[in-house]
Amino acid sequence: xxxxxxxxxxxxxxxxxxxxxxxxxxxxxxxxxxxxxxxxxxxxxxxxxxxxxxxxxxxxxxxxxxxxxxxxxxxxxxxxxxxxxxxxxxxxxxxxxxxxxxxxxxxxxxxxxxxxxxxxxxxxxxxxxxxxxxxxxxxxxxxxxxxxx
Numbered sequence: 001x002x003x004x005x006x007x008x009x010x011x012x013x014x015x016x017x018x019x020x021x022x023x024x025x026x027x028x029x030x031x032x033x034x035x036x037x038x039x040x041x042x043x044x045x046x047x048x049x050x051x052x053x054x055x056x057x058x059x060x061x062x063x064x065x066x067x068x069x070x071x072x073x074x075x076x077x078x079x080x081x082x083x084x085x086x087x088x089x090x091x092x093x094x095x096x097x098x099x100x101x102x103x104x105x106x107x108x109x110x111x112x113x114x115x116x117x118x119x120x121x122x123x124x125x126x127x128x129x130x131x132x133x134x135x136x137x138x139x140x141x142x143x144x145x146x147x148x149x
Contacts, residue, residue, distance in 0.1 A: 003092045004085040006125055007106040007115035013038045016049065016073030020060055023051050023072055036105050036116065037076045044112035047105040049076030082107045085114050093122050 012026050013036045023035045037049035051072055059075050060067060081099045083092045083106050096104055102119040 001089050001125065002085065003083050003087050003089060003106050003117050004114065006089065006121055007083075007085075007117045008121065009115040011036055011105075011113065011116050013045070013113070014072055015039060016071060016076065018072045020056065020067040020070060020072065020075075024053075024056055027053055027056075034103055034116070035072070036113065037072055038113060041111075044110060046111050047080060047082060047107065047113045049073070049078070049080055050103070050105065051076055052103075080105070082111075083117055084109065089122055089125060092117055093119075096122075 010030075012030045012032050012034070014023055014026065016037055016039065018037075026035055027033065033053045035051045036047050037051060038045050039048050040046070049072070055075060055077075059065070060070075081095060081101050081104045083095060083104045085106050085108050087095075092104070096102065096117075096119060104117055105113055106115040106117050108114055
């Protein structure tokens with residue numbers, strides 16, 4: 001199971017010079033909790049940062065910062081964690097766990113943005129797999145009862 005199969009390809013992006021208000025409005029309109037900050041590099045859209053709804057609350061609102069005086073580039077995370085599109089879900093989960101992030105942009109082998117993986121998406125896949133295991137046990141019991149009754 002590669003990350004590219006399960007990442008959300010509907011992503012919300014802005015540039016570093018975009019406003020805090022733009023980011024908040026896009027999050028609201030698109031019903032997402034993050035905006036990926038991108039820039040064009042050699043014809044590719046490359047992720048360079050990430051802003052979450054939590055960042056807006058903790059870093060801006062709680063600190064009473066005037067949103068008209070800053071841009072997304074001034075508050076975005078500086079060490080962006082990305083996941084390669086052909087990484088396994090297990091590798092993505094390990095990377096996210098080690099770095100304490102719940103979401104990460106998914107990139108191709110050249111660093112171009114393809115989507116985003118969320119911990120919720122990984123949990124959904126894992127829970128579906130666990131449901132299949134449970135069905136296996138239930139079917140095993142049912143079949144055994146038929147043959148040993």
